[in-house]
Amino acid sequence: xxxxxxxxxxxxxxxxxxxxxxxxxxxxYYYDDxxxxxxxxxxxxxxxxxxxxxxxxxxxxxxKNFKVAFSISGTALEQLEQYVPEFIDSMKELADTGCxxxxxxxxxxxxxxxxxxxxxxxxxxxxxxxxxxxxxxxxKVFRNTELIYDDDIASMVYAMGFKAAITADxxxxxGWRSPNFLYSSxxxxxxxxxxxxxxxxxxxxxxxxxxxxxxxxLTADKYIHWIDELPQEEQLINLFMNYDTFxxxxxxxxxxxxxxxxxxxxxxxKDIQFWTxxxxxxxxxxxxxxxxxxxxxxTDAARxxxxxxxxxxxxxxxxxxxxxxxxxxxxxxxxxxxxxNYLQASDxxxxxxxxxxxxxxxxSHYSPYDSPYTAFTNYMNVLSDFMIRVEEQYPAxxxxxxxxxxxxxIRNQEQEIEKLHREVEMMRNNIVKDTTGDFPIDEAPAPVxxxxxxxxxxxxxxxxxxxxxxxxxxxxxxxxxxxxxxxxxxxxxxxxxxxxxxxVKKAK
Amino acid sequence: xxxxxxxxxxxxxxxxxxxxxxxxxxxxxxQNGDMDITFVIPKPWGDExxxxxxxxxxxxxxxxxxxxxxxxxxxxxGNVMDPQFYFDLRNHIYGDxxxxxxxxxxxxxxxxxxxENLLExxxxxxxxxxxxxxxxxxxxxxxHDWLTYxxxxxxxxxxxxxxxxxxHATDFDRSRGNVNPTVFSIEKDGMNxxxxxxxxxxxxxxxxxxxxxxxxxxxTTVHNAVEPLNEELLNLExxxxxxxxxxxxxxxxxxxxGPEYFVEAAAQVLHKVNNAQFVMAGSGDMMDKMIRLAxxxxxxxxxxxxxxxxxxxxxxxxxxxxxYIMPSVSEPFGISPLEAMQMGVPSIISKQSGCAEILDNxxxxxxxxxxxxxxxxxxxxxxxxxxxxxxxxxxxxxxxxTWDKAGAKVINIYRNLINR
Numbered sequence: 001x002x003x004x005x006x007x008x009x010x011x012x013x014x015x016x017x018x019x020x021x022x023x024x025x026x027x028x029y030y031y032d033d034x035x036x037x038x039x040x041x042x043x044x045x046x047x048x049x050x051x052x053x054x055x056x057x058x059x060x061x062x063x064k065n066f067k068v069a070f071s072i073s074g075t076a077l078e079q080l081e082q083y084v085p086e087f088i089d090s091m092k093e094l095a096d097t098g099c100x101x102x103x104x105x106x107x108x109x110x111x112x113x114x115x116x117x118x119x120x121x122x123x124x125x126x127x128x129x130x131x132x133x134x135x136x137x138x139x140k141v142f143r144n145t146e147l148i149y150d151d152d153i154a155s156m157v158y159a160m161g162f163k164a165a166i167t168a169d170x171x172x173x174x175g176w177r178s179p180n181f182l183y184s185s186x187x188x189x190x191x192x193x194x195x196x197x198x199x200x201x202x203x204x205x206x207x208x209x210x211x212x213x214x215x216x217x218l219t220a221d222k223y224i225h226w227i228d229e230l231p232q233e234e235q236l237i238n239l240f241m242n243y244d245t246f247x248x249x250x251x252x253x254x255x256x257x258x259x260x261x262x263x264x265x266x267x268x269x270k271d272i273q274f275w276t277x278x279x280x281x282x283x284x285x286x287x288x289x290x291x292x293x294x295x296x297x298x299t300d301a302a303r304x305x306x307x308x309x310x311x312x313x314x315x316x317x318x319x320x321x322x323x324x325x326x327x328x329x330x331x332x333x334x335x336x337x338x339x340x341n342y343l344q345a346s347d348x349x350x351x352x353x354x355x356x357x358x359x360x361x362x363x364s365h366y367s368p369y370d371s372p373y374t375a376f377t378n379y380m381n382v383l384s385d386f387m388i389r390v391e392e393q394y395p396a397x398x399x400x401x402x403x404x405x406x407x408x409x410i411r412n413q414e415q416e417i418e419k420l421h422r423e424v425e426m427m428r429n430n431i432v433k434d435t436t437g438d439f440p441i442d443e444a445p446a447p448v449x450x451x452x453x454x455x456x457x458x459x460x461x462x463x464x465x466x467x468x469x470x471x472x473x474x475x476x477x478x479x480x481x482x483x484x485x486x487x488x489x490x491x492x493x494x495x496x497x498x499x500x501x502x503x504v505k506k507a508k
Numbered sequence: 509x510x511x512x513x514x515x516x517x518x519x520x521x522x523x524x525x526x527x528x529x530x531x532x533x534x535x536x537x538x539q540n541g542d543m544d545i546t547f548v549i550p551k552p553w554g555d556e557x558x559x560x561x562x563x564x565x566x567x568x569x570x571x572x573x574x575x576x577x578x579x580x581x582x583x584x585x586g587n588v589m590d591p592q593f594y595f596d597l598r599n600h601i602y603g604d605x606x607x608x609x610x611x612x613x614x615x616x617x618x619x620x621x622x623x624e625n626l627l628e629x630x631x632x633x634x635x636x637x638x639x640x641x642x643x644x645x646x647x648x649x650x651x652h653d654w655l656t657y658x659x660x661x662x663x664x665x666x667x668x669x670x671x672x673x674x675x676h677a678t679d680f681d682r683s684r685g686n687v688n689p690t691v692f693s694i695e696k697d698g699m700n701x702x703x704x705x706x707x708x709x710x711x712x713x714x715x716x717x718x719x720x721x722x723x724x725x726x727x728t729t730v731h732n733a734v735e736p737l738n739e740e741l742l743n744l745e746x747x748x749x750x751x752x753x754x755x756x757x758x759x760x761x762x763x764x765x766g767p768e769y770f771v772e773a774a775a776q777v778l779h780k781v782n783n784a785q786f787v788m789a790g791s792g793d794m795m796d797k798m799i800r801l802a803x804x805x806x807x808x809x810x811x812x813x814x815x816x817x818x819x820x821x822x823x824x825x826x827x828x829x830x831x832y833i834m835p836s837v838s839e840p841f842g843i844s845p846l847e848a849m850q851m852g853v854p855s856i857i858s859k860q861s862g863c864a865e866i867l868d869n870x871x872x873x874x875x876x877x878x879x880x881x882x883x884x885x886x887x888x889x890x891x892x893x894x895x896x897x898x899x900x901x902x903x904x905x906x907x908x909x910t911w912d913k914a915g916a917k918v919i920n921i922y923r924n925l926i927n928r
Contacts, residue, residue, distance in 0.1 A: 020879065020882075020883055021780060021882070021883060021886040021887075021890070022776070022780060311897055311901075312893045312896055312897045312900075313893050313894060313897045315893070316891065316892070316893030316894075317893070354868075354869070354897070354901065370872075371871065371872065373871050373884070373887070373894065373897075373898070374871070374884075376887070376891070376893070376894055377883055377884065377886075377887035377891075377894065380887065380890075380891050380894075381883075381886075381887075384890075
């Protein structure tokens with residue numbers, strides 16, 4: 001008995017618009033919405049939607065015997081929600097069959113696992129939350145960006161509670177060993193490892209419609225026969241590929257959809273089953289430990305991280321980006337958080353690769369830029385602006401420790417203020433019960449205003465808006481009954497965090 | 509294999525890129541071995557390198573018989589040519605050119621430059637070529653640029669050997685489309701009579717095919733290369749007091765080189781960046797206009813004109829530069845960015861330059877796209893990684909572009925012609 005484990009990757013980055021150095025400090029919107037819309041809609045129409053349709057058919061026809069797994073990045077989900085909502089519906093339908101497993105990964109398809117462990121954990125959590133919200137599943141198996149994996153990552157992944165991780169079959173790591181077994185990590189022995197079968201996966205995703213290929217044309221019969229012919233003890237065949245293999249990399253007219261649909265029938269003849277990663281992990285036992293001291297991935301001929309970090313441009317950009325990671329996590333501004341996510345997408349660094357030959361053509365195929373140098377320039381201009389915005393929130397002149405303690409003080413004060421508010425509220429209610437005169441109302445707004453003057457001078461436009469907004473609320477109150485005041489008086493409390501930030505600036 | 513080459517310039521007395529390219533190619537072919545090259549120039553000075561090519565001066569070649577003795581010839585032209593060879597040449601005078609103005613040796617004087625009566629010099633040069641072709645034994649004739657095409661054609665008619673012409677530029681490049689009909693007809697005539705045409709870039713190849721109506725199978729591109737720099741030049745350093753970034757344009761300030769786009773890009777960058785200076789090195793008919801333009805854009809305080817630089821000054825300028833820009837509107841090849849890269853200066857070149865076809869580690873822009881030019885400048889001077897990557901990768905790349913590879917291609921073309 002053998003098992004095939006299919007896993008498909010869906011990822012789309014938020015592409016950057018042409019961002020000139022004149023825009024630094026002036027324009028804080030970075031994205032090429034038109035290109036994103038255009039690309040995701042095209043790929044969805046040509047690939048994702050028909051492929052979903054195909055999977056749904058296959059699952060229905062084969063009962064519960066056909067199963068697959070998906071890994072969809074958070075940024076791709078956002079784009080799909082926005083531009084192709086029907087895809088999300090179709091994915092939900094697939095999820096409801098119970099034959100589809102969703103894998104965990106970083107929200108932004110980022111390289112945070114290599115540079116910023118805190119960010120890595122935060123992103124994985126954010127991604128899993130998104131998956132749960134949309135599809136009602138809590139991912140149990142982890143797959144890092146482009147299957148990047150090493151021992152350090154294994155420890156982090158295990159610490160987050162995952163049972164298994166998916167990674168690539170880099171020759172320099174595997175050596176003579178076959179990817180068709182379940183392995184476990186050397187640094188976290190309880191974490192199981194599933195390795196991509198590179199040859200069989202690429203037969204489908206890259207060579208399927210290539211007439212120059214010796215095995216062209218590939219039929220389901222032939223393909224299952226290859227798997228069946230593998231040594232008896234090699235029971236696990238991991239077929240990992242980009243989802244746009246169906247319809248985009250291999251066009252519809254190549255017969256890729258029919259090939260897939262025919263697979264289960266031939267597989268059944270040879271007693272080959274289809275399992276999800278979770279099933280694999282629970283049914284197989286790892287045969288050996290795999291030590292991976294240096295990161296590997298499934299990209300380029302080198303199967304390492306050189307596709308994103310191979311030259312000084314890429315290294316500089318990544319380092320600059322993660323140098324402000326700690327600061328950004330202190331921020332509460334939603335737009336900064338969002339941009340932070342989008343800027344981390346590994347694609348931006350992929351475009352900066354200066355590799356030539358075969359790898360180079362893959363890089364330039366996906367890149368919206370005409371050269372890696374333009375990609376770098378554009379990215380750095382955007383990043384410069386982003387760093388200015390972070391700096392505006394928390395100046396670099398204050399070190400992180402100091403900032404943390406200040407923020408802690410503020411948070412404590414906030415709680416204190418809230419507590420006092422509640423007291424005021426309570427007392428006021430007591431007074432209202434006793435008398436309905438003007439006296440208690442005059443007193444009520446007082447504590448609110450006491451807190452305000454401090455933040456007001458530094459915070460430029462925002463607090464000014466808020467202060468007048470609150471004051472009338474408090475002043476109008478006297479005319480009305482005391483009760484409506486409650487919400488008016490409570491509101492300032494949650495708003496405080498925003499108004500308080502400037503206090504930090506003053507502190508330096 | 510014996511080649512008879514006709515050129516107009518040869519180092520160290522050069523006026524433009526033609527001399528450098530002729531020299532580099534000749535040396536590159538010699539490095540491939542088994543090449544015997546005779547190189548004819550209008551006016552040798554005597555200090556040309558002679559170890560890999562036999563230099564003949566057109567102004568030392570008699571076209572009219574003069575009864576002179578060995579000692580006299582030795583005293584007159586001994587510094588540039590073997591006197592015995594003068595007598596060999598004298599034995600092959602093929603007509604009576606006494607009606608022309610000749611000197612005491614029966615030679616026609618040449619300026620070796622680009623004088624007012626250039627067309628007359630070109631004609632005289634081809635008369636002289638007749639004498640040389642009758643004297644020197646060769647397997648193939650090779651003419652460098654349009655000035656020497658008539659000489660090449662003449663030599664071909666005399667010897668019956670195949671003619672290769674080397675197109676270093678066409679008049680379409682020099683004039684932005686407004687071609688001079690006389691020059692065009694000389695070029696066209698040369699191309700029609702040539703057995704094979706070598707162009708310095710695919711850009712020029714297309715021009716030759718499309719504008720001159722030449723059959724594509726007769727035209728081959730052999731990209732130019734660069735000579736390695738010597739230690740002295742490589743060790744030049746930026747002046748110690750330098751605090752700001754220097755962005756340099758180096759070349760003739762003429763329409764072909766697109767200087768106005770450089771000024772416009774400079775204006776954009778300078779309005780955003782404080783510690784940058786722009787330098788326009790060179791001279792030309794558009795210089796005054798550029799000075800006025802810089803003043804009009806209000807950047808004259810940080811935009812400098814050096815005038816014409818020569819020899820070592822060029823490399824001193826490059827050593828002090830952080831960015832090199834060649835925004836040429838139409839550049840058949842453009843060897844100067846390669847020199848900048850050799851000096852470790854990141855380069856920005858126009859896509860309309862022939863050298864853009866072979867360079868990867870430079871920034872390529874459209875010559876008219878001053879926005880992109882300004883973006884690229886800003887990126888190089890603001891982001892150290894960009895500077896370092898371009899500097900190091902550029903250096904590594906340009907060191908691979910050597911003349912012996914170009915020479916081998918030319919020799920291959922010769923072989924195909926001879927064995928045809």
